[in-house]
Amino acid sequence: MAIRMKVNGEERVFDIDPDTPLLWALRDTLGLTGTKYGCGMNRCGACTVHVDGRARRSCILPISRLEGREIVTIEGLSPDGGHPVQKAWEKINVPQCGYCQPGQIMSASALLAETPQPSDEQIDGALQVNICRCGTYQRIRLAVHEAAAELAGETDGEAR
Amino acid sequence: MSAARTPIRNPAGEDATGKGRVFKAELDRRRFVQAGAAAGLTLGFTPHVLARLNTAGTSSAADAAKSFAPAAYIRIDASGTTLIVHRSEMGQGARTSCAMLLAEELELPWEEIRIEQADGDPKYGNQNTDGSTTVRLNWQPLREAGAAARTMLVAAAAQGWDVAAGECRAEAGRVLHAGSGRSATYGELAAVAATLDVPEKPMLKDKKDHKILGTPRALVDVPDIVRGQAVYGIDVVRPGMLYASIERCPTIKGTLGSLDPEAALAVPGVKKVLPLEGAAQPFNLNAGVAVVAENTFAALKGRKALQIEWKTGEGLESSGAFRDKLQQLVDGDGKPFRSEGDFAAAKAAAARTLSASFHGPHLVHAPMEPLAATAVVTDEGCEIWAPCQDPMTARQRVAAALELDLAQVTVHVTLLGGGFGRKSKPDFILEAAKIAQQMKGTPIKLTWTREDEVRHGFYRAQNAQKLEATLDESGRLTGWRQHTAFPTILSTFMPGATDPSGFELGMGLTNLPYRIPSIQLESSGIASDVRIGWLRSVCNTFHAHAVNCFVDEIAEAAGKDPVQWRLEMLGEPRKLEFSDRDKPYGLDTGRLSAVIRRCAEVSRWGEKTLAEGVQRGFASHFSFLTYVAATLDASLDEEGKVKVHEVDLVVDCGTVVNPDTVRAQMEGAVVFALSMAFFGEITVENGAVQQSNFHDYPMLRIDQMPRVNVEILDSDAPPSGVGEPGVPPIAPALVNAIAKLTGKRVYDLPLTRAGLA
Numbered sequence A: 001m002a003i004r005m006k007v008n009g010e011e012r013v014f015d016i017d018p019d020t021p022l023l024w025a026l027r028d029t030l031g032l033t034g035t036k037y038g039c040g041m042n043r044c045g046a047c048t049v050h051v052d053g054r055a056r057r058s059c060i061l062p063i064s065r066l067e068g069r070e071i072v073t074i075e076g077l078s079p080d081g082g083h084p085v086q087k088a089w090e091k092i093n094v095p096q097c098g099y100c101q102p103g104q105i106m107s108a109s110a111l112l113a114e115t116p117q118p119s120d121e122q123i124d125g126a127l128q129v130n131i132c133r134c135g136t137y138q139r140i141r142l143a144v145h146e147a148a149a150e151l152a153g154e155t156d157g158e159a160r
Numbered sequence B: 001m002s003a004a005r006t007p008i009r010n011p012a013g014e015d016a017t018g019k020g021r022v023f024k025a026e027l028d029r030r031r032f033v034q035a036g037a038a039a040g041l042t043l044g045f046t047p048h049v050l051a052r053l054n055t056a057g058t059s060s061a062a063d064a065a066k067s068f069a070p071a072a073y074i075r076i077d078a079s080g081t082t083l084i085v086h087r088s089e090m091g092q093g094a095r096t097s098c099a100m101l102l103a104e105e106l107e108l109p110w111e112e113i114r115i116e117q118a119d120g121d122p123k124y125g126n127q128n129t130d131g132s133t134t135v136r137l138n139w140q141p142l143r144e145a146g147a148a149a150r151t152m153l154v155a156a157a158a159q160g161w162d163v164a165a166g167e168c169r170a171e172a173g174r175v176l177h178a179g180s181g182r183s184a185t186y187g188e189l190a191a192v193a194a195t196l197d198v199p200e201k202p203m204l205k206d207k208k209d210h211k212i213l214g215t216p217r218a219l220v221d222v223p224d225i226v227r228g229q230a231v232y233g234i235d236v237v238r239p240g241m242l243y244a245s246i247e248r249c250p251t252i253k254g255t256l257g258s259l260d261p262e263a264a265l266a267v268p269g270v271k272k273v274l275p276l277e278g279a280a281q282p283f284n285l286n287a288g289v290a291v292v293a294e295n296t297f298a299a300l301k302g303r304k305a306l307q308i309e310w311k312t313g314e315g316l317e318s319s320g321a322f323r324d325k326l327q328q329l330v331d332g333d334g335k336p337f338r339s340e341g342d343f344a345a346a347k348a349a350a351a352r353t354l355s356a357s358f359h360g361p362h363l364v365h366a367p368m369e370p371l372a373a374t375a376v377v378t379d380e381g382c383e384i385w386a387p388c389q390d391p392m393t394a395r396q397r398v399a400a401a402l403e404l405d406l407a408q409v410t411v412h413v414t415l416l417g418g419g420f421g422r423k424s425k426p427d428f429i430l431e432a433a434k435i436a437q438q439m440k441g442t443p444i445k446l447t448w449t450r451e452d453e454v455r456h457g458f459y460r461a462q463n464a465q466k467l468e469a470t471l472d473e474s475g476r477l478t479g480w481r482q483h484t485a486f487p488t489i490l491s492t493f494m495p496g497a498t499d500p501s502g503f504e505l506g507m508g509l510t511n512l513p514y515r516i517p518s519i520q521l522e523s524s525g526i527a528s529d530v531r532i533g534w535l536r537s538v539c540n541t542f543h544a545h546a547v548n549c550f551v552d553e554i555a556e557a558a559g560k561d562p563v564q565w566r567l568e569m570l571g572e573p574r575k576l577e578f579s580d581r582d583k584p585y586g587l588d589t590g591r592l593s594a595v596i597r598r599c600a601e602v603s604r605w606g607e608k609t610l611a612e613g614v615q616r617g618f619a620s621h622f623s624f625l626t627y628v629a630a631t632l633d634a635s636l637d638e639e640g641k642v643k644v645h646e647v648d649l650v651v652d653c654g655t656v657v658n659p660d661t662v663r664a665q666m667e668g669a670v671v672f673a674l675s676m677a678f679f680g681e682i683t684v685e686n687g688a689v690q691q692s693n694f695h696d697y698p699m700l701r702i703d704q705m706p707r708v709n710v711e712i713l714d715s716d717a718p719p720s721g722v723g724e725p726g727v728p729p730i731a732p733a734l735v736n737a738i739a740k741l742t743g744k745r746v747y748d749l750p751l752t753r754a755g756l757a
């Protein structure tokens, strides 16, 4: 039984074991390896993607539950890496090994979509699920504020 | 600071579906000038550089001596210049720092550099990316390689223009002749330059002329990372590849009792079930059963369906009993490794003695990317793609295990999603190669689960230490005895090795820097039933911990401020060189005093009014030839759990190549150390590790992140380690703060044991 969903704007059909977590369907079936495996049990956030605009852990989401949903992965967050969160991550030079960062960026971008000017506490709340073993948390906070500032600037620009 | 775009390519050069992933084009935007230069210039060791590397005495360097071929760090052809990085990137900035060293001397504009990751090959010298040595070992050779290439390019231009070389200079990837206004790109000059002799002693640039070295640079892989396009070992895709997962025996020497593969083979997508035999040191393989399938999930599902009985062995290590044995050892006499004065006499004459025992557990690395390796075996040999810290050891072990010539084994190095020492061990690579050997022609990607990584690690050793201090009537310290006991890392290389080695004791103990009339340092060994390995900062973590906590206690007993006590006990600057680890620069107590003094200044030690309920601890340590001092502010919440608010850290790591990397590594070290101190504990029951994933081996999270302020001291000393030295002082600074918060000293880590985390 094929399962259909939209991944990064494209209609995709999965004809694989419906128990397959979205994580492995993305990585192995679609070759979208930007979404990472870290724990497989909702404990590290490395596999974070957007499902209908909200941050979700793809390692515990079987594709059988995603019929008709819209998935966005790190590869589809922006056409060219120009999402304000990606730009802020580059500007602040957040990553060390970088392995956790697609997940961090997907969590941060979902947070900003809902809470454009988050406090440190709100950032901590939204990104608490995302472990960074390299310890880039201080820069992540800075970069989220940086992205929020850019988003605010953009909005102002449009208003004018 | 814009970073150059320098992807590690997916080895397939195409995406998983085979439709040709287009990696962003390299950043080389220079005008392509076709100069008919067929030959290019590649440049590596000049002979004197090779000689120096050979004295490093590592296996890779020894190989380099045998098969001297100029190792290519730089390749210039008509299309431009490529820098070849031979050290592994795991977030510590190796690719960026190596490129900076080359680009500086080669006068390349940073925005345009192009990087290629080297395969494992003796021609590059020591590629074992461990011990915080990348910049230290390559500071000279890589600058010399760059300078030699620059000199040759200038000479080639001068020859072509028939002018004196002294009238020409290299700038931004070109050679210029000021008098005539002529210029040529490196690409245009490469063919001629390649015919010239490599200069014996190329002139290095003056520090004041550095444009790249010493300036903050973003890591070169950041643009790919934020786009999800960086390729780690787990991301490798090869045409026709199958996916493997291994169920392993829970104990290292256990064997397979029985196996029923039927249910696993019935899982859709499962192709094969393969028993794998264990292998002793130096291969260090657990017995296992591999499930090979069409995708990762099918392999995992098949693995769950396996019916296996293991013969695990009886009477193996259990953590509680192991702790008691360690305590018994340190309660007795050990093997002395540094003795000065007469501790027994000091003790007999003491007005007061202090004594304390410290314990630390086994720890596992938990890099965010678990282990993964891809291998294919054909009639020609074995080709491997892996996130490895030490590609040459991997190559050697695979060649030995598969009975191939070294030349038949290729190891491509991907990015590492963290390493921390774990990915220096090639066990996971060997496993992939052994599966591939039984499925000739089919590329096999082996992916470890987190559970596999936690349970089948090479652990930081469980340890105990007993310390005794003797004080005279005035509170002056007259004697120090310290007995350390832990299973040695040598046991991972040699069966039966139990005694701690000199290099392990040299990590934070042999070089105890204080002037104490009587010093007696002893060690004891013990055999462990788990594999022992390198974990970031290695033995420094527990040695620095006990020393710094005990110093606090002694200072308190003497009625002294702990910072003042340290400075007094260090006294006039001296140079200590007790251990090979301290070579070649020694421990300069003056530099240690300087970071301590500066840290007290920036944190306003003893002056700053701390917030209600906040207390501050201090610690300092010398490791990997680098000096670090830190203060840490902490409080207790309503539930009595520790919260860390702020850390001020001062580091002297000699000459700095990339200050932003130094900062990042110190920030990360604080997090790594706090995870260890709060929660880090691996326990073993009858030889089997009991933890499995982040729920029972937790990590610090963003809501627990303190503010970290880093100051880097200016220094002209040769560069020293950066990746590891930030870790050791953090836990003792924390425990010293806790002593002030609770009035009680913590002797056992992690803090969860005392309900403090």
Ligand code: FES
Residues within 6 Å of the ligand: A036, A037, A038, A039, A040, A041, A042, A043, A044, A045, A046, A047, A048, A057, A058, A059, A060
């Ligand atoms: S891999 Fe999904 S939360 Fe860790």
Ligand code: FES
Residues within 6 Å of the ligand: A095, A096, A097, A098, A099, A100, A101, A131, A132, A133, A134, A135, A136, B091, B368, B417, B418
């Ligand atoms: S950057 Fe390495 S785990 Fe976050």
